[in-house]
Amino acid sequence: MDMQNLEVQFDELKSQVEALNKKAAENKLSMIVFSGDLDKVLAAFIIATGAVAMGMEVVMFFTFWGTPVLRDKQKNVGGKDMMGKMFGAMLPTGTGDVKLSNMNMGGMGTAMMKSLMKKKNVASLEEMIALAEELEVRIYVCEMSMDLMGFKREEMIAYKDLTFCGVAKFLEEANNSRITLFI
Amino acid sequence: MDMQNLEVQFDELKSQVEALNKKAAENKLSMIVFSGDLDKVLAAFIIATGAVAMGMEVVMFFTFWGTPVLRDKQKNVGGKDMMGKMFGAMLPTGTGDVKLSNMNMGGMGTAMMKSLMKKKNVASLEEMIALAEELEVRIYVCEMSMDLMGFKREEMIAYKDLTFCGVAKFLEEANNSRITLFI
Amino acid sequence: MDMQNLEVQFDELKSQVEALNKKAAENKLSMIVFSGDLDKVLAAFIIATGAVAMGMEVVMFFTFWGTPVLRDKQKNVGGKDMMGKMFGAMLPTGTGDVKLSNMNMGGMGTAMMKSLMKKKNVASLEEMIALAEELEVRIYVCEMSMDLMGFKREEMIAYKDLTFCGVAKFLEEANNSRITLFI
Numbered sequence: 001m002d003m004q005n006l007e008v009q010f011d012e013l014k015s016q017v018e019a020l021n022k023k024a025a026e027n028k029l030s031m032i033v034f035s036g037d038l039d040k041v042l043a044a045f046i047i048a049t050g051a052v053a054m055g056m057e058v059v060m061f062f063t064f065w066g067t068p069v070l071r072d073k074q075k076n077v078g079g080k081d082m083m084g085k086m087f088g089a090m091l092p093t094g095t096g097d098v099k100l101s102n103m104n105m106g107g108m109g110t111a112m113m114k115s116l117m118k119k120k121n122v123a124s125l126e127e128m129i130a131l132a133e134e135l136e137v138r139i140y141v142c143e144m145s146m147d148l149m150g151f152k153r154e155e156m157i158a159y160k161d162l163t164f165c166g167v168a169k170f171l172e173e174a175n176n177s178r179i180t181l182f183i
Numbered sequence: 184m185d186m187q188n189l190e191v192q193f194d195e196l197k198s199q200v201e202a203l204n205k206k207a208a209e210n211k212l213s214m215i216v217f218s219g220d221l222d223k224v225l226a227a228f229i230i231a232t233g234a235v236a237m238g239m240e241v242v243m244f245f246t247f248w249g250t251p252v253l254r255d256k257q258k259n260v261g262g263k264d265m266m267g268k269m270f271g272a273m274l275p276t277g278t279g280d281v282k283l284s285n286m287n288m289g290g291m292g293t294a295m296m297k298s299l300m301k302k303k304n305v306a307s308l309e310e311m312i313a314l315a316e317e318l319e320v321r322i323y324v325c326e327m328s329m330d331l332m333g334f335k336r337e338e339m340i341a342y343k344d345l346t347f348c349g350v351a352k353f354l355e356e357a358n359n360s361r362i363t364l365f366i
Numbered sequence: 367m368d369m370q371n372l373e374v375q376f377d378e379l380k381s382q383v384e385a386l387n388k389k390a391a392e393n394k395l396s397m398i399v400f401s402g403d404l405d406k407v408l409a410a411f412i413i414a415t416g417a418v419a420m421g422m423e424v425v426m427f428f429t430f431w432g433t434p435v436l437r438d439k440q441k442n443v444g445g446k447d448m449m450g451k452m453f454g455a456m457l458p459t460g461t462g463d464v465k466l467s468n469m470n471m472g473g474m475g476t477a478m479m480k481s482l483m484k485k486k487n488v489a490s491l492e493e494m495i496a497l498a499e500e501l502e503v504r505i506y507v508c509e510m511s512m513d514l515m516g517f518k519r520e521e522m523i524a525y526k527d528l529t530f531c532g533v534a535k536f537l538e539e540a541n542n543s544r545i546t547l548f549i
């Protein structure tokens with residue numbers, strides 16, 4: 001092989017490596033938080049903060065039943081239509097209202113689990129969200145779910161890096177993530 | 184380094200790049216649709232069609248409770264054994280029969296959600312499946328689930344790209360996908 | 367381009383390929399088994415053993431409701447506090463105790479499914495776990511869940527490759543896996 005030949009082949013290899021670099025997943029974890037159960041949302045935040053601690057970037061997309069978990073109980077907003085008022089009343093208002101997916105037993109199981117978590121020094125959901133905020137976990141909230149459930153942006157929790165968006169924007173993140181979970 | 188040495192090293196690098204190219208994930212999303220809940224199946228199709236819109240290839244593997252969602256209410260088939268008849272009667276017969284995983288409230292919540300979706304111009308499950316078919320989303324149906332539940336191929340919906348297969352064929356797809364979800 | 371120039375560029379490309387090699391996902395599947403439902407845990411093991419059969423390495427992380435599935439009914443341990451005793455009594459004790467997520471119908475649906483699986487020659491959960499052990503599927507058990515539920519290591523099943531660890535250790539595995547699922 002002569003020098004010129006080598007150069008040509010080299011350039012081709014270089015562009016292949018460039019393409020691979022573009023396709024390579026980033027050190028990132030993406031999660032779709034579809035569930036609004038206390039245990040599952042808690043697991044999502046434990047995974048999220050654990051991943052940040054390991055140097056990963058984290059994006060959480062809250063959709064469907066996950067959306068009302070991010071409402072702020074203190075914030076009452078008016079101007080809702082009847083459907084919005086009904087959903088507003090029926091769905092949990094924030095972290096304090098969410099229940100276990102299992103063994104809720106009319107709230108007793110959930111209360112028991114919360115007291116147990118305190119005793120065992122496991123962070124509560126509220127503390128986990130605060131930690132996630134500090135660790136710069138990005139939160140996306142599904143616009144379609146907000147619209148369907150009649151939620152207003154003003155009634156959601158204050159969280160530094162919270163964006164309202166559609167599924168497409170989330171999929172863009174997931175598409176170059178090492179790990180994507182549906183919770 | 185002389186020319187010959189460089190060539191040897193170059194060839195080695197080339198084969199490494201080839202190996203990387205083979206291992207690199209494709210621009211593809213794979214989903215295991217295990218759940219038969221209206222909200223979760225709907226979410227699966229929203230994700231599927233959204234991903235196609237972004238240029239991704241999509242494969243959905245329907246298994247366990249997800250399987251009866253793809254039955255066609257119009258198609259009655261005979262020749263089932265007793266177990267098959269029982270499952271046939273107890274499991275939902277297609278999209279019209281599926282319920283919310285949450286707040287179903289004896290069907291009222293599901294009906295409310297459906298009417299709300301219509302009002303907000305969110306596509307129904309039937310419309311989403313038609314859209315997925317048009318967008319060439321591939322559907323795999325788990326053969327073991329079909330067999331367990333006593334379903335016959337003739338009672339499933341007409342869908343252009345529908346294949347009956349085992350978990351191994353799905354895992355092959357997932358293995359070179361950028362995103363794989365269990366829903 | 368002269369020889370020296372080519373060499374410099376070649377070395378740069380080489381280090382890029384090295385970096386890509388380090389980042390490339392391994393032929394590995396990771397699963398978080400959060401659910402303790404018979405159908406979901408069964409699906410997890412079907413996926414796990416199917417993946418091994420395809421030449422993949424498999425790691426399963428049992429957490430929350432998934433943890434009690436791995437208890438051994440034969441092993442009674444003492445020295446638990448009141449909370450530990452309560453959870454011990456309320457949560458399923460191993461594979462024989464777990465229920466379907468759907469159509470359990472007071473245990474009748476679960477019994478029906480089990481007898482159906484036997485009839486159709488689908489392996490039971492106990493058989494699947496034995497097969498997974500033989501196929502060298504690695505099992506991680508979440509230490510936080512063990513602690514929360516008051517489980518002792520001595521009451522878990524004998525399984526060759528079982529490790530008690532935190533979420534960080536699992537995320538390390540997931541981070542270089544081709545597929546990661548949350549079940």
